[in-house]
Amino acid sequence: MEPLDPYDNPIKCIFVCHFHHTAGPKILCQVPKDFMSKDSFETVSVYMIPKGQLQKFIITITTRDNKILGYPIQINDQKYLRNAYYFNLCFVCDHNSHTLHYEPIVKKLSSFLLNLEIEDNFLSKSDQSEKTQAELLCLMSKVMDDLNLYKRCTLIARQSIIYLNVIEVSRNPPTPLDFDVPLPVSAIDLLDEQWDLTTRQVAPFIDGVNHICKISELSKLDIEVVAACIQNLIYCNAVSLVDLFRYSNMYVCTTKIGQLARNKSRYDEAISAISRPNGPKATFKDIFTVFSAMRQGSRFIDVCLRFNPVSINIDERNLVLYGLANGYIRQLRKYPVVLKEKDVEKTYMGSYYNGLNSLNIISCFTNSDVYHLDEEIERDIRIVSVWK
Amino acid sequence: MAANPGPAHSTSSAPFRLTDSETNPMCIYLVKNDSKGDKLLFRYPFHSFGGPVKVSFNDQKRSLHKDSGLVKTVRPHDLTIFTDDVISSLFAVKMELCDRKFELKVNNVRFVGHPMQLVTGGSDSGSEGGNKKPQSPSIIMINIVFALDAFARRQISNCYYDLSKVLGVALRHEEKRCAYLSSQIKDMLYIHDTMAMSTNECDLDSSVDNKHFISILENSSLAQDLKSVFEGVVTNGLIKLKVNDWVDVSFCLPHKVHHFYRDGQYFEPESINKCLKGLRPYHGLLLMADRKVLLDSLPQDSSPSIVRLINMYNPVKSLETLSADSDLTLAQVFNIAGHLIYWGDAIVIFPLSETNMYAIAPNVPTERNNEYAKKFEKKFPGQKLLDVMSEFSFPTSLQYKMCPIEDKSSGSTTIQILIWLLQHKILLQYHTYMYFMPSSKGLGYYNDESEFHDYNNKHPSEAPMTTYQTLSENWLQLSSGGYSSSMSSAEEMFHSLDEDEQIALMHIPASANPDDFRLLMRLLKQGYLSGEHHLEEIMYLENIRRSELLKLLDKFKDVLVTVEMEDPIISNFYSH
Numbered sequence: 004m005e006p007l008d009p010y011d012n013p014i015k016c017i018f019v020c021h022f023h024h025t026a027g028p029k030i031l032c033q034v035p036k037d038f039m040s041k042d043s044f045e046t047v048s049v050y051m052i053p054k055g056q057l058q059k060f061i062i063t064i065t066t067r068d069n070k071i072l073g074y075p076i077q078i079n080d081q082k083y084l085r086n087a088y089y090f091n092l093c094f095v096c097d098h099n100s101h102t103l104h105y106e107p108i109v110k111k112l113s114s115f116l117l118n119l120e121i122e123d124n125f126l127s128k129s130d131q132s133e134k135t136q137a138e139l140l141c142l143m144s145k146v147m148d149d150l151n152l153y154k155r156c157t158l159i160a161r162q163s164i165i166y167l168n169v170i171e172v173s174r175n176p177p178t179p180l181d182f183d184v185p186l187p188v189s190a191i192d193l194l195d196e197q198w199d200l201t202t203r204q205v206a207p208f209i210d211g212v213n214h215i216c217k218i219s220e221l222s223k224l225d226i227e228v229v230a231a232c233i234q235n236l237i238y239c240n241a242v243s244l245v246d247l248f249r250y251s252n253m254y255v256c257t258t259k260i261g262q263l264a265r266n267k268s269r270y271d272e273a274i275s276a277i278s279r280p281n282g283p284k285a286t287f288k289d290i291f292t293v294f295s296a297m298r299q300g301s302r303f304i305d306v307c308l309r310f311n312p313v314s315i316n317i318d319e320r321n322l323v324l325y326g327l328a329n330g331y332i333r334q335l336r337k338y339p340v341v342l343k344e345k346d347v348e349k350t351y352m353g354s355y356y357n358g359l360n361s362l363n364i365i366s367c368f369t370n371s372d373v374y375h376l377d378e379e380i381e382r383d384i385r386i387v388s389v390w391k
Numbered sequence: 392m393a394a395n396p397g398p399a400h401s402t403s404s405a406p407f408r409l410t411d412s413e414t415n416p417m418c419i420y421l422v423k424n425d426s427k428g429d430k431l432l433f434r435y436p437f438h439s440f441g442g443p444v445k446v447s448f449n450d451q452k453r454s455l456h457k458d459s460g461l462v463k464t465v466r467p468h469d470l471t472i473f474t475d476d477v478i479s480s481l482f483a484v485k486m487e488l489c490d491r492k493f494e495l496k497v498n499n500v501r502f503v504g505h506p507m508q509l510v511t512g513g514s515d516s517g518s519e520g521g522n523k524k525p526q527s528p529s530i531i532m533i534n535i536v537f538a539l540d541a542f543a544r545r546q547i548s549n550c551y552y553d554l555s556k557v558l559g560v561a562l563r564h565e566e567k568r569c570a571y572l573s574s575q576i577k578d579m580l581y582i583h584d585t586m587a588m589s590t591n592e593c594d595l596d597s598s599v600d601n602k603h604f605i606s607i608l609e610n611s612s613l614a615q616d617l618k619s620v621f622e623g624v625v626t627n628g629l630i631k632l633k634v635n636d637w638v639d640v641s642f643c644l645p646h647k648v649h650h651f652y653r654d655g656q657y658f659e660p661e662s663i664n665k666c667l668k669g670l671r672p673y674h675g676l677l678l679m680a681d682r683k684v685l686l687d688s689l690p691q692d693s694s695p696s697i698v699r700l701i702n703m704y705n706p707v708k709s710l711e712t713l714s715a716d717s718d719l720t721l722a723q724v725f726n727i728a729g730h731l732i733y734w735g736d737a738i739v740i741f742p743l744s745e746t747n748m749y750a751i752a753p754n755v756p757t758e759r760n761n762e763y764a765k766k767f768e769k770k771f772p773g774q775k776l777l778d779v780m781s782e783f784s785f786p787t788s789l790q791y792k793m794c795p796i797e798d799k800s801s802g803s804t805t806i807q808i809l810i811w812l813l814q815h816k817i818l819l820q821y822h823t824y825m826y827f828m829p830s831s832k833g834l835g836y837y838n839d840e841s842e843f844h845d846y847n848n849k850h851p852s853e854a855p856m857t858t859y860q861t862l863s864e865n866w867l868q869l870s871s872g873g874y875s876s877s878m879s880s881a882e883e884m885f886h887s888l889d890e891d892e893q894i895a896l897m898h899i900p901a902s903a904n905p906d907d908f909r910l911l912m913r914l915l916k917q918g919y920l921s922g923e924h925h926l927e928e929i930m931y932l933e934n935i936r937r938s939e940l941l942k943l944l945d946k947f948k949d950v951l952v953t954v955e956m957e958d959p960i961i962s963n964f965y966s967h
Binding site: 045054063064065067257267288291298300340344 | 775953
């Protein structure tokens with residue numbers, strides 16, 4: 004089983020080791036003191052001070068209790084006894100934690116130490132000098148304490164400053180398309196100062212209604228910039244992408260819908276998110292009944308016609324957005340396909356109907372009316388459609 | 392296609408794609424370390440690292456993260472930076488790291504294995520091995536290591552760790568039995584040495600064209616086994632191997648045998664447990680392949696119960712029926728079902744029946760002439776997959792699909808098509824769930840979810856039957872007292888509702904009918920009206936006919952909200 008939050012794992016120890024010209028691999032300094040015993044270091048020293056080819060590689064080795072990551076560095080210089088100096092700065096974490104997010108930090112800190120070493124033998128002489136040893140120890144303990152406490156650290160040493168920041172690492176989210184609509188899914192304040200200028204400029208227009216093109220228009224920013232910004236927000240789990248809200252869309256309940264009904268503590272939130280503004284509140288039963296009417300086969304327009312959301316104080320757009328954001332409902336899309344290859348040329352806009360593009364996307368890209376398009380598709384017997 | 396400005400995939404909410412690079416290893420290594428030092432004995436593939444190429448799917452010009460060094464893609468040739476010397480020094484671990492999980496990550500490659508120390512030679516083992524004379528016992532460390540994409544999820548890398556361990560244990564056994572490993576190592580080392588000598592003569596580096604590995608592969612059965620392991624995990628995730636023609640090694644990568652249409656999703660071993668916990672006697676099994684194919688693929692020493700069950704199998708049978716027909720206890724049937732599911736030979740379905748509602752599952756491929764469409768047309772000539780799928784685009788039942796006028800043969804084709812679609816997870820079944828909502832406040836009678844008793848968590852998977860027995864028995868006890876006592880318990884139920892709820896119920900004419908009223912109260916009391924039990928489950932548990940239930944639903948439609956959705960247990964097998 005994974006630990007509860009694998010990213011919330013403190014650094015247990017930071018140590019710097021090097022290759023001593025007579026004693027071999029050895030720990031130069033570590034915080035806290037005596038964390039790594041001589042024996043446990045020797046078990047893994049081959050990964051800390053590795054063979055030549057693996058210099059400047061991020062290496063992580065897992066032992067019984069610990070996960071050790073380092074970035075071995077070799078300096079070739081005549082001034083050293085073996086014409087080269089090897090050192091490595093290592094972070095130690097719990098053995099079942101993720102350490103990916105510490106990798107850039109280890110890399111940066113190592114380069115920092117590399118510079119200090121090249122400038123005035125900071126590391127190689129600290130074997131002898133008490134003063135530099137103490138200085139190194141002080142730097143390391145500051146890094147460890149600050150990173151564990153604040154997830155960031157500003158280090159000042161010998162007239163240089165470096166900034167360290169722990170960032171969660173995950174893969175790139177997909178690149179948003181022009182007509183994707185970003186929907187806020189978390190309570191992150193995007194106007195906060197810690198966000199970049201673009202995000203703060205774009206944030207007011209992210210409402211689950213405007214698509215990327217529109218946001219770019221409203222915020223007077225280049226569309227590429229907006230798309231990149233939105234992609235970044237997806238990466239931060241601040242927004243997710245949904246289709247343009249249209250009454251012709253079809254939504255169905257997911258298996259999560261039961262949680263909404265059974266979890267009464269969520270009722271108030273749902274009611275206030277879904278009720279029409281400046282009016283009486285909608286009742287939970289009405290909200291749930293409208294959700295339950297979202298079934299395969301009935302478009303949202305049919306649902307609205309059946310219930311007349313205004314009369315029961317429901318804002319239908321917020322209903323859909325709330326349902327999507329919480330995963331209570333999902334959208335079904337219509338995928339028209341021209342069944343036979345030879346009919347593609349003969350069919351109006353046939354090349355779009357390859358089964359990869361949904362009706363919504365086609366209507367966006369061809370700037371055509373979705374109802375009109377749908378009628379044409381339904382009339383043409385060469386085209387079949389699959390809702391999925 | 393220049394004429395297609397539309398994107399291939401619309402807004403897929405997948406955070407990233409699960410390409411084969413995540414599930415497939417890039418390479419398999421065998422390293423030994425003994426008194427004579429460490430050595431990379433064999434690796435596969437050795438030519439052009441045949442591992443998967445990870446392709447970046449993002450439109451790079453828009454990606455903010457493109458310059459991030461962390462997401463740099465691993466290309467297969469990246470492994471070439473690891474020369475054989477480096478590999479052997481890295482994998483020849485110290486004693487302290489033996490007999491536990493070995494995990495080393497270098498940049499974007501993660502190596503996992505289970506280094507093992509074992510005693511070679513010595514005692515009487517040599518005599519069985521053939522004509523080799525017994526040697527004095529010595530300790531040797533071997534490590535079978537898989538190279539994976541560092542981004543592969545932990546569950547995936549754990550599977551490879553288990554595989555390495557299983558192989559190691561098999562080798563240890565064979566070493567003890569007949570010194571198989573030491574003779575294999577000897578042969579491999581001999582080839583390494585002679586190749587090194589011959590290349591010295593003509594001044595060529597043999598490691599460039601990997602002649603020594605080719606020669607080892609030709610001559611060593613262990614090397615051939617490692618090759619077949621690699622190819623097994625890359626092709627279908629199944630390994631059926633006989634090490635030294637003696638020890639059976641069967642292994643399966645659950646994330647590989649169950650496929651999903653959505654990238655980035657894979658079947659976690661954990662969801663098998665989840666699924667087994669939710670398995671009920673009314674569920675059924677669907678074999679993913681023909682019965683005969685499956686029977687032929689079973690190992691020789693497989694349990695006769697499995698064979699019996701498969702022989703009695705039919706997708707219209709529930710597990711309970713299967714248990715009766717094959718004369719096995721329900722617990723045994725559950726176990727076998729779990730086994731078949733784990734190996735990707737079966738999935739759980741609700742037994743086929745005319746009233747089942749089916750619709751298209753999410754994320755299924757709809758591209759013209761996609762691979763499934765071709766497969767389908769081969770199996771059912773004259774039929775087009777997309778055409779069939781479009782008919783299922785709105786929830787459809789077999790009852791509706793099968794035209795009563797048509798002859799029987801077309802009906803059986805319809806069923807064959809349906810089974811094919813279910814096997815390929817193109818269709819999904821929808822069930823109806825009921826919620827008791829008498830007043831505007833929402834769900835009535837039942838407490839909040841936190842206090843709500845949750846069958847899935849409370850009852851261990853070992854005894855899924857007991858839940859059912861106790862549930863029904865409770866009611867039996869209540870109803871055994873005859874009319875008056877069941878009426879009084881219904882009234883008791885009614886009085887436990889709050890005032891609004893009582894008033895709402897009183898407004899319904901059907902409440903005046905004692906039979907209807909009692910049935911509603913009984914279902915309410917049993918916990919069936921909180922959306923956790925579909926109609927079929929209630930029918931099964933309470934022995935009620937569908938028509939009765941539908942009538943009740945209609946009479947009390949003002950206080951009952953119905954939702955259509957898939958069975959959460961079965962939806963584990965589908966992409967979302």
